[in-house]
Amino acid sequence: MQGQRLLQGSAHRPAAKPQQQPRQPRRRPAAAPRAAAGSSAAPAAAAAAPVAPPPPAIMGVVEGLFQWKPLFNMAAKKARSMIVQRGEAIGIDWAGAMAKRRAHDWDAELKGVVNYAVTYPDYYTKAFHAYEQGNLCWDSALEVTLAAQSVHAGVMDPANKAFRRDGDAALRGAYGERTRQLMAAQGFDPASVRSAVDLGCATGLSSLALLEAFPGAAVTGVDLSPYFLAVGRYEQREREADTGRPEALSFVHAPAEATGLPAASCDLVSMCLVAHELPQSATRAILREAYRLLKPGGVMAIMEMNPASPAFQRIFSNPFAFAAFKSTEPHLTEYVTLDLAAAYTDAGFNAPQQLENTPRHRTVVARKPQAA
Numbered sequence: 001m002q003g004q005r006l007l008q009g010s011a012h013r014p015a016a017k018p019q020q021q022p023r024q025p026r027r028r029p030a031a032a033p034r035a036a037a038g039s040s041a042a043p044a045a046a047a048a049a050p051v052a053p054p055p056p057a058i059m060g061v062v063e064g065l066f067q068w069k070p071l072f073n074m075a076a077k078k079a080r081s082m083i084v085q086r087g088e089a090i091g092i093d094w095a096g097a098m099a100k101r102r103a104h105d106w107d108a109e110l111k112g113v114v115n116y117a118v119t120y121p122d123y124y125t126k127a128f129h130a131y132e133q134g135n136l137c138w139d140s141a142l143e144v145t146l147a148a149q150s151v152h153a154g155v156m157d158p159a160n161k162a163f164r165r166d167g168d169a170a171l172r173g174a175y176g177e178r179t180r181q182l183m184a185a186q187g188f189d190p191a192s193v194r195s196a197v198d199l200g201c202a203t204g205l206s207s208l209a210l211l212e213a214f215p216g217a218a219v220t221g222v223d224l225s226p227y228f229l230a231v232g233r234y235e236q237r238e239r240e241a242d243t244g245r246p247e248a249l250s251f252v253h254a255p256a257e258a259t260g261l262p263a264a265s266c267d268l269v270s271m272c273l274v275a276h277e278l279p280q281s282a283t284r285a286i287l288r289e290a291y292r293l294l295k296p297g298g299v300m301a302i303m304e305m306n307p308a309s310p311a312f313q314r315i316f317s318n319p320f321a322f323a324a325f326k327s328t329e330p331h332l333t334e335y336v337t338l339d340l341a342a343a344y345t346d347a348g349f350n351a352p353q354q355l356e357n358t359p360r361h362r363t364v365v366a367r368k369p370q371a372a
């Protein structure tokens, strides 16, 4: 079974192959509907239209360079050391945290979460974030919570230069706030959320943010990486020991396209920072699964990078920057060219509304029709 094979040491996986990009029409970015962070501006009418990346001919050449192993390895090493250095600069004891984690019995932890019946789609078994084995390895799982804090340290600063220890928390807090705001604008009382599903939860940072934004809710985190979920459970136990309070959070190892959770069982489905790791067909399948999971009138929320933001536009205008980014995010072009609003409505949702939650991230929210 493929699931088992990957879990028993997956050094067999080939490195990501050069991808043929679909030819995209060069379009001017649509003006992103905006609301300043912290404001209570009215939600925009619809999600931003897709934005074109650099022309495929140029991208092909530049991406070819990044697929040259020595250059890729050098760039990956530099990126990783920058993440660690920035983490330490904002006060994370990276070496100490990693030493403690590496000493833990992870095999036992893994057994507590893994579902050996799960199989992994091809798009998922690629190299991600400069880890050859992508999301299916301990190296990535043990670091992911620390890395999120480092990578998001400057996220609230338009120039991404003012680094704060709580940047990641601010990003997620703003997502919760925007989701509540858009829900209310669409006639759904945020205080009535009792059950939420966090698709692609990794170690649960996004699930925790849901617990904070919706204190009356029980949250189920779903992820395809049993390694991330194992670390998530470990971190949850550590937090519960610290606070003395159990969290209303449980984890399920499953693909977000077919969670196995009951139909019409939840008020809110959230997918936070996952769509950029997906081909368009997977995002569409996940939206259909979210529709199935939601009660009539329930809410689907997505938080992601905003391709129409000035920060993203700067990356588009520089094929080297875009190729470097894409070398660690194999499905990035599919994400930035996806018409997310159309994907929502194709899955049966009402037309979504969008707000910025940082200078480079957007929150997109829509309801399943009441009559569904």
Ligand SMILES: C[S@@+](CC[C@H](N)C(=O)[O-])C[C@H]1O[C@@H](n2cnc3c(N)ncnc32)[C@H](O)[C@@H]1O
Pocket (backbone or CB within 6 Å): 124, 135, 148, 199, 200, 201, 202, 203, 204, 205, 206, 222, 223, 224, 225, 228, 254, 255, 256, 257, 271, 272, 273, 274, 277, 278, 282
């Ligand atoms: C960038 S991480 C985001 C994690 C988390 N939501 C957060 O906000 O920090 C993307 C996560 O999506 C998960 N993922 C990607 N494709 C998936 C799929 N088809 N089904 C379930 N999880 C998936 C990955 O394993 C990874 O944990």
